[in-house]
Structures are given as structure tokens and as C-alpha cells.
Amino acid sequence: MRRLDKQEREVAARRTHAINMAGIVAGVAIAAGMLVAAVFLGINNQPWLAALLSGPSILALIKVFVLRKSGNGDMAATATANKTATQNLVP
Structure with missing residues (x-):
């Protein structure tokens, strides 16, 4: 019985380790993709969209994937960044 336990x-x-590593890999891939997209959009004269991709939203996503937890503060910071970035849009 002890051997089975x-x-x-x-x-x-092993399963927990694999899940944690998958979260870290997914977090790094998403962060890298968002940063590359932010640089690309910044170069192509889309600074407001680049700000959305490189602001608190990237930190919130990394926290969700790597630490597997999220708080109200993360969503509030993301919403504030979204509002600030889209406030200056030219119609």
C-alpha cells in the first residue's frame, strides 16, 4: 500500500509540474506575442493600440497564466489603461 501511495x-x-510549466510557456508566448504586436503597431502609427497591448493588460495575462490567479486590481488597471488609451482616438 505504501508503495502505491x-x-x-x-x-x-509530475502532473502538477507539467501544468505549471505549460502555464509558464503559455505566459511567455503570449507576452512575447503582445510585445511584438505592440512594437509593430507602434511603428505603423497606431500608438493607442500599441499602448493597449503593452500596458497593464499584458501584466494581468501573465499573472493569470503563470501564477494562476487574478485579482480585482488587475482588471481595474486594465480597464483604466483601456479607457486612457482609447480616450484620445481621432474619429
Whole structure:
């Protein structure tokens, strides 16, 4: 019985490690993609959209994928950045 419990714990530990690593890889991929898109949009005269992609929204997404938790402060900061960036749009 003890051997079975030990094997189950090892399998669970491997599974948890794989899930954590997948979250880190996904967070890095999303962050890199958003930063590349922000630079591309900034170069192509779209600074407001670049600001949306490189502001607090990227930090909130990284926090969700890597730490697997999010708070109300993250969403409030993202909403404030969105409002500030889109406030200066020229119709």
C-alpha cells in the first residue's frame, strides 16, 4: 500500500509540474506575442493600440497564466489603461 501511495504522489507531482510549466510557456508566448504586436503597431502609427497591448493588460495575462490567479486590481488597471488609451482616438 505504501508503495502505491508513493507512486500516486509522484504521478501527481509530475502532473502538477507539467501544468505549471505549460502555464509558464503559455505566459511567455503570449507576452512575447503582445510585445511584438505592440512594437509593430507602434511603428505603423497606431500608438493607442500599441499602448493597449503593452500596458497593464499584458501584466494581468501573465499573472493569470503563470501564477494562476487574478485579482480585482488587475482588471481595474486594465480597464483604466483601456479607457486612457482609447480616450484620445481621432474619429
